[in-house]
Amino acid sequence: MDHLSKEFWSLRYQNKETGWDIGEISTPIKAYFDQIENKEIKVLIPGCGYGHEAEYLFKSGFSNVHIIDIAQEPLIRFKDRNKDYPRVNIHLGDLFTHNGSYNLIIEQTMFCAINPFLRQSYADKINSLLKPQGKMIGVLFNREFQYGPPYGGTKNEYLVYFKKKFSEVMIEECYNSIESRDNSEFFIKMIK
Numbered sequence: 001m002d003h004l005s006k007e008f009w010s011l012r013y014q015n016k017e018t019g020w021d022i023g024e025i026s027t028p029i030k031a032y033f034d035q036i037e038n039k040e041i042k043v044l045i046p047g048c049g050y051g052h053e054a055e056y057l058f059k060s061g062f063s064n065v066h067i068i069d070i071a072q073e074p075l076i077r078f079k080d081r082n083k084d085y086p087r088v089n090i091h092l093g094d095l096f097t098h099n100g101s102y103n104l105i106i107e108q109t110m111f112c113a114i115n116p117f118l119r120q121s122y123a124d125k126i127n128s129l130l131k132p133q134g135k136m137i138g139v140l141f142n143r144e145f146q147y148g149p150p151y152g153g154t155k156n157e158y159l160v161y162f163k164k165k166f167s168e169v170m171i172e173e174c175y176n177s178i179e180s181r182d183n184s185e186f187f188i189k190m191i192k
């Protein structure tokens with residue numbers, strides 16, 4: 001089995017090996033959401049897992065939030081927990097073949113979950129899914145790991161991928177991480 005295939009991720013959920021899941025929206029992303037005024041913007045959350053960010057946005061009145069995951073298990077749980085959430089905004093599939101046009105895309109442990117050789121394709125794909133002036137925000141690890149996933153990285157490496165197509169690329173030490181990720185992540189903001 002390709003160790004990062006759909007089957008790989010499904011099995012991780014079936015076996016409850018979901019150490020990445022923090023059980024709620026992460027604080028840096030929540031702080032960003034809390035200052036957005038227009039709740040009608042079209043948002044995509046790739047590799048959403050159990051979808052805590054989407055649940056938070058939905059309950060806060062955002063009306064056009066889409067989630068996508070390659071594994072069905074977390075999406076089934078998301079639907080169970082969010083019975084009123086629009087089913088058409090829940091996508092089971094591969095981000096790399098997803099089509100759409102979004103104002104905002106959220107990165108929360110999807111980039112570190114894909115094979116590193118796909119990183120440039122990820123940056124290009126995110127860019128292509130954004131409307132003009134659209135943004136991607138989120139967090140990326142600021143450290144390396146011996147084995148992955150998660151795969152870490154450095155600011156200089158990330159800059160190479162994102163500077164190619166984004167007009168503005170901001171990668172800064174995150175000051176409001178959850179305790180277990182303190183000093184180990186960047187907050188990022190990329191503008192198309």
Ligand SMILES: C[S@@+](CC[C@H](N)C(=O)[O-])C[C@H]1O[C@@H](n2cnc3c(N)ncnc32)[C@H](O)[C@@H]1O
Pocket residue numbers: 009010020021022046047048049050051068069070071074093094095096108109110113114
């Ligand atoms: C490390 S988990 C993070 C889940 C969630 N973002 C969180 O923070 O709890 C990575 C997620 O990305 C999903 N994933 C991996 N490759 C994907 C792809 N190519 N397209 C869509 N989802 C993918 C996995 O199924 C998994 O749910």
